[in-house]
Amino acid sequence: MVLDDLFVDLGLSVKWAKWNLGATSETDYGNYYAWGETNTKQNYSWETYTYCKGTDSTLTKYCNNSAKGYNGYSDNLTILEPIDDVANKTLGGNWRIPTKDEFAELTDTSKITTEIVMKNNIKGVEFTSLINNNKLFIPAAGSMSGSTLYSANEEFSIWTSTLNERLNMSGT
Numbered sequence: 001m002v003l004d005d006l007f008v009d010l011g012l013s014v015k016w017a018k019w020n021l022g023a024t025s026e027t028d029y030g031n032y033y034a035w036g037e038t039n040t041k042q043n044y045s046w047e048t049y050t051y052c053k054g055t056d057s058t059l060t061k062y063c064n065n066s067a068k069g070y071n072g073y074s075d076n077l078t079i080l081e082p083i084d085d086v087a088n089k090t091l092g093g094n095w096r097i098p099t100k101d102e103f104a105e106l107t108d109t110s111k112i113t114t115e116i117v118m119k120n121n122i123k124g125v126e127f128t129s130l131i132n133n134n135k136l137f138i139p140a141a142g143s144m145s146g147s148t149l150y151s152a153n154e155e156f157s158i159w160t161s162t163l164n165e166r167l168n169m170s171g172t
Helices: 087-093 100-106
Strands: 112-119 122-130 134-141 144-145 147-150
Touching: 112 134
Parallel strands: none
Antiparallel strands: 112 122, 122 134, 144 147
């Protein structure tokens, strides 16, 4: 596959992958991952999260609040390291999960329009560049909690590589 086949240029600071990791088309949901993890799994819970000791107050990485860290641990990491970035691990090269600021740019109404649309009976958000009219579709793939998929074809969400400091656990 040619590199140009993997991304869409919306005229923003970064190019965006045409579809989710593990997907084979823009309407395919792709794989599900816990924030900062690079493999899929059967159960998405605190008990199975790589960077804790089983609870949300026993974090072992990406913790900037010692009250949430295991035995008072804090590392003040707020951006995924490349080794924990599933896009980098899966696609290599310069690929990475976008930052919170890059996602904000994707939703900046002076540069992009957004519309809820259906494609092949899959609900999603279509982002259209006001700069070059290119489009990006992200399906409403829902989310995993435990071993259950919630809100597929109903809710849209996207990981960023930026730590959600409000929760001090997951990407925003």
